[in-house]
Structures are given as structure tokens and as C-alpha cells.
Amino acid sequence: MEAENLVAETARRILADVADPQSANRAKDDAWKGPAWAALEEAGLTLAWVPDALGGAGAELADGFAVLREAGRCAAALPLAETLLAGWLLAKAGIASPKGALTCGPAREGEQVTVSGNGTMSGTVRAIPFAKGAKHLALLAQRQEGGLVVALLDASLAHIGDGTSIGGDPQNRVSFKAARPSAISAAPAGIDGQALLLMGAAARAMQMAGALEAILELAVHYANERVAFARPIGKFQAVQHNLARLAGETAAAVAAAGSAADTIARASSIDEAVLLEAAAAKIRVGEAAGEGAAIAHQVFGAIGFTQEHTLHRFTRRLWAWRDDFGNESAWAVKLGNLVAAKGADGLWPMLAAR
Amino acid sequence: MATELTFDAIRLPPECEALRQDVRAFIAKEIDAGSLDPHGGGIDGAYSADFSRKVGAKGWIGMTWPKKYGGHERSFLERYVVTEEFRVANAPVRLHFVADRQSGPVILKYGSERIKADILPRICRGEVCFAIGMSEPNSGSDLFAARTKATRTKGGWLVNGTKIWTSNAHQAHYLIGLFRTSPPSKENRRHGLTQFVVDMKTPGITVNPVYQMTGAHDFNEVVFEDAFMPDDHVLGEVDGAWKQATSELAYERSGPERFLETFYVLTELVRVLGQRPDTRGAEGIGRLVAQVHTLRRMSVSVAGMLHAGKEPVVEAAIVKDVGTIWEQELPHKARDLAAFVAPESANRATFEERLGYAIMIAPKLTIQGGTTEILRGIIARGLGLR
Numbered sequence: 001m002e003a004e005n006l007v008a009e010t011a012r013r014i015l016a017d018v019a020d021p022q023s024a025n026r027a028k029d030d031a032w033k034g035p036a037w038a039a040l041e042e043a044g045l046t047l048a049w050v051p052d053a054l055g056g057a058g059a060e061l062a063d064g065f066a067v068l069r070e071a072g073r074c075a076a077a078l079p080l081a082e083t084l085l086a087g088w089l090l091a092k093a094g095i096a097s098p099k100g101a102l103t104c105g106p107a108r109e110g111e112q113v114t115v116s117g118n119g120t121m122s123g124t125v126r127a128i129p130f131a132k133g134a135k136h137l138a139l140l141a142q143r144q145e146g147g148l149v150v151a152l153l154d155a156s157l158a159h160i161g162d163g164t165s166i167g168g169d170p171q172n173r174v175s176f177k178a179a180r181p182s183a184i185s186a187a188p189a190g191i192d193g194q195a196l197l198l199m200g201a202a203a204r205a206m207q208m209a210g211a212l213e214a215i216l217e218l219a220v221h222y223a224n225e226r227v228a229f230a231r232p233i234g235k236f237q238a239v240q241h242n243l244a245r246l247a248g249e250t251a252a253a254v255a256a257a258g259s260a261a262d263t264i265a266r267a268s269s270i271d272e273a274v275l276l277e278a279a280a281a282k283i284r285v286g287e288a289a290g291e292g293a294a295i296a297h298q299v300f301g302a303i304g305f306t307q308e309h310t311l312h313r314f315t316r317r318l319w320a321w322r323d324d325f326g327n328e329s330a331w332a333v334k335l336g337n338l339v340a341a342k343g344a345d346g347l348w349p350m351l352a353a354r
Numbered sequence: 355m356a357t358e359l360t361f362d363a364i365r366l367p368p369e370c371e372a373l374r375q376d377v378r379a380f381i382a383k384e385i386d387a388g389s390l391d392p393h394g395g396g397i398d399g400a401y402s403a404d405f406s407r408k409v410g411a412k413g414w415i416g417m418t419w420p421k422k423y424g425g426h427e428r429s430f431l432e433r434y435v436v437t438e439e440f441r442v443a444n445a446p447v448r449l450h451f452v453a454d455r456q457s458g459p460v461i462l463k464y465g466s467e468r469i470k471a472d473i474l475p476r477i478c479r480g481e482v483c484f485a486i487g488m489s490e491p492n493s494g495s496d497l498f499a500a501r502t503k504a505t506r507t508k509g510g511w512l513v514n515g516t517k518i519w520t521s522n523a524h525q526a527h528y529l530i531g532l533f534r535t536s537p538p539s540k541e542n543r544r545h546g547l548t549q550f551v552v553d554m555k556t557p558g559i560t561v562n563p564v565y566q567m568t569g570a571h572d573f574n575e576v577v578f579e580d581a582f583m584p585d586d587h588v589l590g591e592v593d594g595a596w597k598q599a600t601s602e603l604a605y606e607r608s609g610p611e612r613f614l615e616t617f618y619v620l621t622e623l624v625r626v627l628g629q630r631p632d633t634r635g636a637e638g639i640g641r642l643v644a645q646v647h648t649l650r651r652m653s654v655s656v657a658g659m660l661h662a663g664k665e666p667v668v669e670a671a672i673v674k675d676v677g678t679i680w681e682q683e684l685p686h687k688a689r690d691l692a693a694f695v696a697p698e699s700a701n702r703a704t705f706e707e708r709l710g711y712a713i714m715i716a717p718k719l720t721i722q723g724g725t726t727e728i729l730r731g732i733i734a735r736g737l738g739l740r
Contacts, residue, residue: 217357220737240734247359247733248676251669255361255655256648262363276647283644332640333633339643340636344625348442348617351647352374354365 007048007059008066012073014039019076021214021310037078037101046080047097050087054096064088065206065261072210075313077169079103079130081203086138089196093150093185100135103128105174106193107200107325113141115149119184124175129324131160131172140187140196148192151181167320168313195270200325201282202264205257208285208321211314212250215296218311219243223299239299246295249288256281256288259354275338276350279331286328289318357737359669363651364658370435377439380412384445392444393618393704400446401483401525409440409447410480415454419462424475430661434654438610442617452522453477456606457484457530461551464590464598469551473528487517487531487552487576494519495728497532498544498596502578504533510585511535511550513558513578521722523561523574526554536593544596549589556581568714606723608656608670613649613677615719616684616712620646622705623688626695638691642684649677668736675729682719685712 018036040046048064050056064084071080079101086102105125106113113123121141131137137153157179165171220243223234233239260274260281267274293315297304304311322328339347384390389405409415417433419425437455440447458477461470476482493499502515513533523529529552536546552559558581564573590598620642627635653673659666689709695702720726734740 213357213359216359216737220357220739223739234734234739237731240739241727241730243737243739244675244730244733247357247668247737248672251359251361251652251672252648252676254359255363255652256644258361258363259648259651262365279640280644280647283641284648287641287645328641329637332637332644334636334640335643336631336636336638336640339624339639340627340629340631343629344621347621347624347643351643351650352438352442354647354651 005063005066007045007063008070010043011040011045011067011070014043014045015070015074015076019071019074019078021074021313024075024077025308025310025313033078036076040078040080041099046083046101047087049084050091050097054091054094055099056087056091056097060265062261062265065202065265068203068206069210069213069257072207072212072317073214075211075214075310075317077313079134081200081207082130082134085196085200085203086136088199089138089140089150089191090152090183092191093187095138095150095152095183095185098136098152101130101133102136102138103130103134104138104140104196104200105131106140106196109193109197109326109330113139113151115141115143115151115184116178117144120178120180121151121153122177122179124173126173127165127171127324128174129165130170131155131158131174132162132170136182137174139181140191140193148187149184150187150191151185152183153179153181165320165323167317169317169320171320190269190271194275197325198270198274198278199264201331202257202260202278204321204324205253205278205281205285206261208289208318209250209253209257211318211321212246212253212285212288212292215292215311215314215318216243216246216250218314219246219296219299233299242295242298246292246299249292249295253285253288253292256284263354272338273354276335277354279326279335282326282331283328283335286322289322293318359672360659360666361652361655361669362658364655366431366435366654367429369429370431373432374435374439376412377414377436380408381439381443381445384408385443390443390445393708399441399444399448399451401448401522402446403449403481405446406449406480408480409445409450410478415450415480416458416474416478419458419474419478423462423470424478426478431657434610434657438614438650441611441614444618448522449483449525450477450480452486453482453484453528455609456486457528459605460530460549460589460598464549465551466586466588468586473551482528483522483526485520485523485526485529485554485574485576487520487523487529489517489519491516491518495725498538498547500532500534500547502531502533504535504548504550504583507582510587511583513550513552513581513583515578517576517578518564518573520561520574520576521572523554523576524563524571528553529576530589532595542596546593547595548592549595549598550583551587551589552581552583553587556583558582568711603724604656604660604665604667604670607674607729608653608660608666610650610653612674613646613653613681616681616716617646618708619685619688619712622701622708623692625701626692626699626705628699635691638687642687645680649673649680653677668733671724671729671732671736674724675726675733678719679726682716685709685716689713 044057047056048059052058082103086104087097158176161173260277263277416425417428504511535548539545560577562575
């Protein structure tokens with residue numbers, strides 16, 4: 001699909017240039033990431049969700065989501081989503097975003113950071129994407145005397161563990177003790193742990209939709225090229241039907257993620273419509289990621305299982321992204337409880353209102 | 355790029371929401387009056403002349419057609435709202451549903467002026483039931499194998515042969531039939547078929563019931579023996595029906611009826627699991643709701659493209675493929691999720707009755723109106739694989 005807006009078009013062009021999956025896959029080390037990040041930062045894409053006054057590019061939420069779909073399409077191994085989300089969270093509390101890579105947390109349900117009376121922070125958050133390499137962390141924290149705050153913490157004040165996700169990107173345990181944030185401000189009404197997870201879920205859903213679009217294109221191309229039994233494998237009905245299923249899963253992902261992003265972009269707050277849409281997107285896109293990656297691998301056979309081929313750049317991230325900002329099961333329990341509490345006769349009106 | 359799929363986040367415009375409230379108020383009144391049973395036995399859209407007339411009087415049949423033919427010149431998206439609300443409410447729309455969805459539009463596009471002026475206003479009033487005469491004993495998915503023959507005679511055609519699996523034929527006033535008017539040509543095996551509007555009162559037509567595995571009478575065998583079709587009952591080009599079929603199928607394939615046919619099972623599942631389900635129940639409901647929400651968003655997106663005059667053939671085929679698989683699996687998933695429900699749950703009997711019905715009708719969902727296999731072939735062609 002053609003990018004519909006200039007911001008996404010810019011992202012597509014820059015990403016093709018600096019984060020092309022083939023070149024990234026051939027690279028011997030991470031040296032390409034520095035210039036790639038600089039190019040994105042230079043174009044204002046990394047702080048797209050931060051208003052001008054707070055040091056950002058002041059783009060629309062919809063633009064940022066469109067950028068994330070582009071990033072997913074090239075399986076960009078860069079903290080673009082994390083920095084966008086961190087910038088969004090900081091801006092909500094009126095805190096300016098510094099330059100450089102950011103990440104945010106908590107990214108999993110049930111974790112808490114506390115701020116003591118003297119304004120220092122303590123706590124541990126697990127599985128923070130791209131914490132290693134981030135200059136600053138944007139954290140949602142609980143004040144000891146009550147109330148939520150958003151805090152900006154210099155990453156050098158935290159202990160950041162090693163480790164990578166199955167996608168191959170940093171995913172770290174972050175702990176800090178009596179660390180003093182460089183900025184701290186009360187979280188506005190409606191911005192809480194669930195709101196951050198919902199934003200993160202919608203962001204990951206867009207990345208996954210983009211990655212599914214990419215593997216569909218790769219797999220169809222390969223099926224038309226690869227000859228076996230004297231014809232392209234794409235001429236076999238069994239392969240065609242598998243690819244049709246992959247197209248169906250990709251379509252579902254694009255629709256669900258796009259709908260959630262559109263809902264957030266139009267919403268005046270993180271309300272129940274956002275909960276339905278973003279939770280549904282993370283669930284359905286996560287399911288599509290599992291099904292879709294399996295089909296793509298089946299089409300490619302052994303070559304798709306090699307380091308040399310780019311397919312794993314997409315499929316490994318698809319699997320990993322399912323777990324960030326709430327997995328399918330966690331959101332399904334939440335959504336199921338919401339539906340149950342409304343009662344059977346509230347279900348259709350809720351769906352039809354979307 | 356052949357793999358581009360467009361599913362933009364299209365929302366129904368505000369006029370649709372006002373209409374939705376009207377439709378819901380109408381449904382509520384009909385439930386009170388006893389003419390619509392939301393938990394009814396027959397379920398997938400009963401036949402009610404009285405109800406269809408009332409719907410026609412409301413202006414909710416032929417909504418998008420020209421006023422000249424009794425239509426209402428409203429948008430395709432408004433029609434979408436009426437369709438989904440009626441489907442979810444289990445409204446008895448069987449009499450007019452096929453005529454409204456596909457027969458009317460085909461007549462509008464290809465019918466003679468006399469046929470249009472005669473039939474379309476009656477469809478809009480909810481008086482006319484249509485059947486679709488495509489399949490034959492040896493021609494199902496492979497439509498172009500049809501052998502029922504129409505041969506030239508003075509002032510028209512004589513039809514001989516047999517159609518089968520013809521839903522509603524025993525109640526229909528008309529049927530749109532696909533008949534062979536010439537042999538297929540060497541270059542094009544699809545050549546030689548012609549569409550006709552068939553008046554079911556025509557002498558020489560016999561309708562025999564074919565009972566379904568549920569015990570219901572829906573299918574029929576329709577036998578034609580020298581049945582006379584006047585010339586002006588031809589729809590479109592003689593021998594050229596194959597050119598007429600493709601774009602309309604996008605409407606037929608992507609509507610809300612392609613994933614909501616067993617929706618009542620989900621509603622009753624939510625009821626039977628109660629307001630505080632256990633984790634397993636909550637997760638199960640959450641996943642099903644995420645899936646059906648996504649399907650509806652896909653379907654509305656296709657409706658929006660059709661409304662904008664586009665022809666999203668592949669996207670529509672995807673909606674039907676994914677949607678019918680979902681509505682087919684739904685009763686089985688609901689059965690699993692309700693396995694440990696307490697025997698005294700309030701709606702347990704209703705749930706089990708409707709579940710049983712849905713399990714029995716589930717196999718047809720991926721067959722009627724284009725099988726999964728045919729749809730995946732269409733999708734594969736759209737992807738550039740065929």
C-alpha cells in the first residue's frame with residue numbers, strides 16, 4: 001500500500017536507505033545502527049509524538065503509527081517505537097524529551113516503580129525493550145504518598161542487565177535504587193500503567209502488521225521464483241492456499257492494528273474504546289504473527305531457516321513483539337472480563353459502535 | 355506490488371448511527387409484538403411475508419437503488435447497518451434478503467426496462483423472494499460446467515435441465531438462472547452461458563425438496579421441462595454471463611452475514627459464563643471478541659471501498675475466507691469454553707440449544723456462496739500466483 005502521508009513516506013525512504021533488511025543482515029556488527037539512528041533523528045521521526053515546544057517534531061499520532069508500520073516492514077532493529085512511546089509519555093506530563101534513544105516502562109503488567117518522599121526512585125522493571133543503548137528512560141512511577149508520576153531518568157543511573165529478546169534486540173532488566181530523575185511531573189488524569197500498555201500494544205501491533213506485510217511479499221515472490229518438480233512452487237495449489245491464508249492473517253493484522261491506531265489518534269483520552277481496539281489489535285495481530293510466521297517459514301523451507309536469509313529478521317521479531325506491552329492471553333483476559341461485566345446484551349452494541 | 359492489501363480504518367458516517375437507532379427501535383417493537391424472536395428456533399433468518407413487508411415500508415430494502423425503481427438512493431454503508439442489525443437480531447429476512455443483496459442489483463444492471471419497472475419496486479416493498487439457480491448436479495463450484503439448456507424459440511427460449519441446492523426455490527417468486535445458450539468456445543470455456551430472470555410460476559418448472567441434515571427444508575431441486583422464457587427476461591449479454599459475475603461478488607462476499615451467522619453463540623456464551631468468568635473463560639471470550647471485532651473492521655473497510663466505487667475483489671474474498679472459517683469454528687470453541695459451566699446457569703438450556711444448532715449448520719458456512727477452496731484460489735490469483 002502506498003504511504004498516505006508525507007511523514008510515512010519520509011520514513012519509508014530513510015529506512016530503505018539506512019535500515020534495509022538485506023544490508024542489516026549482512027552487516028558484521030552494529031556499526032550501521034549509529035548512522036541509521038542519526039538519519040531518523042535528523043528527520044524528526046524519533047520524536048514525532050513530542051510537540052515542538054517540548055523538543056519534538058509535533059507530528060500527529062496517526063503519522064507516528066504509520067511510521068511504525070514502515071519500521072515493521074523492514075524489521076528495523078532500532079528503538080524507534082520505544083523512543084516514540086517514551087516521548088509521548090513524557091509529553092503527556094509536560095516533560096521535554098532529550099535527544100538520543102529513549103525507552104519506557106513498565107512494559108509488562110504488574111510491575112511498579114516507586115518515588116520516595118525525597119524525590120528519588122527505586123524499583124525493578126523487567127523486559128524493557130532497548131534499555132541497553134538508551135540514553136534516558138521514561139518511567140511511570142508510583143509516589144509513596146500517592147499519585148502517579150512520569151519521570152525522566154538518565155540511563156547511567158540505572159543498572160541495566162544484559163540480554164536480548166528472541167527477536168535479537170536488547171531486552172533488559174532495569175533496576176535502580178534512590179536514583180534521582182532529571183525531571184519528574186504528575187501524570188495527568190487517564191495516563192496510568194494500563195494507558196501506557198495500550199499505547200505500547202497499538203505501537204507493537206503496527207510494527208507487526210508491517211512485518212507481516214513484508215513476509216507476505218517475500219513469500220509470494222519466492223514462491224514465484226523457486227522451481228521444484230519442474231514448476232514454480234507457487235503453481236502448486238497447496239502452496240497457493242497456504243499463501244492465501246498468510247494473506248488473510250496479514251489482512252486481519254493490518255485491519256486490526258490500523259483500526260486501533262486510528263482510534264487512539266482520534267480519541268480525546270485513553271478510554272474504553274481504546275481499550276477494546278488496542279487490546280483486540282494486540283490479541284488478533286499476535287495470533288496473526290504466530291500463524292503468519294509459521295506459513296512463511298513453510299513456504300521458504302530450509303533456506304528460510306538460515307542466518308543468511310532475511311526471513312528470520314521478520315519472524316523472530318514477530319514472535320518477540322507478541323510479548324511486549326501485554327501478550328495475547330493477558331489482553332484477552334482483560335477484554336473478556338470487560339465484555340462479561342457489561343453482560344451478553346452489551347456485546348453487540350459495543351462492537352457496532354466501532 | 356501484487357501483495358498490497360488495503361484495509362483502511364473506515365468508520366461508518368454519523369447518518370448510519372441515527373439509522374442504527376431506528377433499526378434497533380423497530381426490532382424492539384417487533385420483539386414486543388411477537389413477530390421477531392431473537393432466540394428463535396429456526397435461527398438463520400426465517401421467512402415472513404408480514405415482516406418483509408414492514409421492512410419494505412420502512413424503506414430498508416433496495417436502499418441504494420434509484421427512486422425511479424422504488425429504491426431509496428441511500429448509501430451502501432447505510433444498507434450495511436441495516437443488514438448487520440437484522441442479522442444479529444435474528445430477524446426473519448429470508449423472503450427479501452437474496453433479492454436485496456444480489457438479485458436486485460443484477461436486474462438493475464442488466465435487466466430490460468420492462469423487467470426493472472415490474473420487479474424492482476416489488477422487491478423494495480418486500481413482496482418478492484428470489485432464489486439463485488446456479489449449481490447443478492454436476493456443476494457446483496465449477497459454474498461453467500452448467501448444462502441446463504436454453505434453446506431459441508419464437509419470442510424467447512425453452513429451458514430444459516435441472517438446478518440443485520437451490521435455497522428458497524420452494525418459496526421464491528423468481529429465480530435468477532444461469533443457462534447454457536451456446537457450447538463453450540475453444541478459446542473460452544466460460545463462453546455460452548446466459549443469465550435469465552425466471553418467473554417461478556412458469557409452466558414446466560417443478561420444485562422438489564432436498565431436506566438438509568438438520569431436518570430443515572431450504573435446498574431444492576428445480577427441474578425445467580420446456581419452460582418458456584420471454585426474450586426480455588434475458589439479463590445482459592447472451593452467451594456473456596461470465597463477464598457479469600465478478601464485480602458483484604465483492605458485495606456478496608464481504609457483508610456482515612459472512613461472519614455473523616453464528617454470532618448468537620457468542621452472545622449466549624457470554625451469558626452462560628456470567629459476569630465474573632474464570633481466567634479460562636475470560637481469555638476465551640476476549641480472543642473471540644478480538645477476532646470478531648477485527649472481522650467487522652475488515653468488512654466495514656471493504657464496504658467503504660465499495661461505497662467509494664472501488665472493486666476490492668481480493669479483499670472481499672479474504673473477508674469471506676477468514677470470516678466463514680471463524681463463524682464455523684465459533685460453536686466448537688464456545689463448546690470448549692462452556693465445558694465447566696454450572697448446571698444451574700440461567701440460560702444454559704438456550705445456550706445448548708443454539709450451540710447444537712450452530713454446530714449442525716457450521717459445515718455449510720464454508721461452502722455456500724463460494725467455497726474456501728474457490729476463495730483461496732481467487733486470493734492466490736490476486737497475489738499473482740496464478
